[in-house]
Amino acid sequence: MSxxxxxxxxxxxxxxxxxxxxxxxxxxxxxxxVKQYGVLIKIDEKPNSSQKDIAxxxxxxxxxxxxxVDHLEALEYLTRTKxxxxxxxxxxxITAKGKQILEDCWGALEQSERKIISxxxxxxxxxxxxxxIKIFKNQEEx
Amino acid sequence: MSxxxxxxxxxxxxxxxxxxxxxxxxxxxxxxxVKQYGVLIKIDEKPNSSQKDIAxxxxxxxxxxxxxVDHLEALEYLTRTKxxxxxxxxxxxITAKGKQILEDCWGALEQSERKIISxxxxxxxxxxxxxxIKIFKNQEEx
DNA sequence: TATTGTTATACTCTATAACTATA
DNA sequence: TATAGTTATAGAGTATAACAATA
Numbered sequence: 001m002s003x004x005x006x007x008x009x010x011x012x013x014x015x016x017x018x019x020x021x022x023x024x025x026x027x028x029x030x031x032x033x034v035k036q037y038g039v040l041i042k043i044d045e046k047p048n049s050s051q052k053d054i055a056x057x058x059x060x061x062x063x064x065x066x067x068x069v070d071h072l073e074a075l076e077y078l079t080r081t082k083x084x085x086x087x088x089x090x091x092x093x094i095t096a097k098g099k100q101i102l103e104d105c106w107g108a109l110e111q112s113e114r115k116i117i118s119x120x121x122x123x124x125x126x127x128x129x130x131x132x133i134k135i136f137k138n139q140e141e142x
Numbered sequence: 143m144s145x146x147x148x149x150x151x152x153x154x155x156x157x158x159x160x161x162x163x164x165x166x167x168x169x170x171x172x173x174x175x176v177k178q179y180g181v182l183i184k185i186d187e188k189p190n191s192s193q194k195d196i197a198x199x200x201x202x203x204x205x206x207x208x209x210x211v212d213h214l215e216a217l218e219y220l221t222r223t224k225x226x227x228x229x230x231x232x233x234x235x236i237t238a239k240g241k242q243i244l245e246d247c248w249g250a251l252e253q254s255e256r257k258i259i260s261x262x263x264x265x266x267x268x269x270x271x272x273x274x275i276k277i278f279k280n281q282e283e284x
Numbered sequence: 285t286a287t288t289g290t291t292a293t294a295c296t297c298t299a300t301a302a303c304t305a306t307a
Numbered sequence: 308t309a310t311a312g313t314t315a316t317a318g319a320g321t322a323t324a325a326c327a328a329t330a
Contacts, residue, residue, distance in 0.1 A: 019151030
């Protein structure tokens with residue numbers, strides 16, 4: 001067996017590619033990519049966040065954030081309103097249209113992921129996610 | 143808990159980022175990135191492969207392959223020699239210097255990955271890798 | 285006519301630095 | 308003086324199309 005499969009990094013990258021490629025196709029009709037969808041999720045969960053708040057949480061550069069929010073605003077998936085408490089920043093809010101897209105895409109995401117992990121039992125799938133979350137949470141702490 | 147962590151794709155991407163970022167730092171002194179290191183591994187395992195062979199296996203575009211091999215050749219990590227059986231293609235071969243770098247970096251990779259997965263038990267780590275390989279192998283077949 | 289490798293080119297993604305408006 | 312957001316710009320990384328050499 002190739003060394004490629006002895007490395008956690010390489011195999012994780014390959015599997016990530018599978019998820020990313022399939023879900024990207026699902027998102028294409030909505031004119032957004034996976035990163036932009038991630039931002040939409042966060043804005044839905046934390047309404048009135050600023051661009052900086054979202055950028056920090058998702059580890060996106062604040063200049064990159066501008067074009068992402070521009071794009072989602074142009075599609076009318078979110079609105080920018082000046083924060084009255086601090087007029088330097090915006091309050092980002094998801095629109096009804098954005099909320100609809102969010103839910104539609106979530107269904108597509110679940111379907112896409114079920115397809116990718118179809119070779120795993122329910123127990124194995126749950127275990128996989130738990131292990132990945134354990135790794136991620138561990139480094140968030142440190 | 144955020145929807146981000148309910149998605150296999152997002153959490154796999156986050157963990158992949160951890161592996162990638164850490165190993166990239168280890169590779170920097172050798173002047174190569176993770177993708178280029180992957181190519182070096184393949185050339186070591188299948189000497190005399192053509193650029194197309196490697197490109198196909200690692201799902202890299204053949205035009206992208208040119209610059210990767212240019213780079214590794216400039217560093218004297220591999221050699222290009224015309225294939226006598228088919229002079230359109232090259233036989234790619236790792237050099238002694240390339241082999242040395244390969245092994246040095248492999249040690250660095252193992253150390254880097256042990257650090258990232260330090261919150262898992264040996265059994266959990268083995269299980270994680272098995273599950274990821276199972277997903278990848280499954281789609282390779284289809 | 286098809287294939288391997290190459291080049292030119294363009295497009296996306298991202299990051300750095302300098303700017304503006306607000307604090 | 309510092310911060311949120313913006314713009315201009317440049318650097319990766321990647322993909323498409325046209326080309327040369329060889330089959």
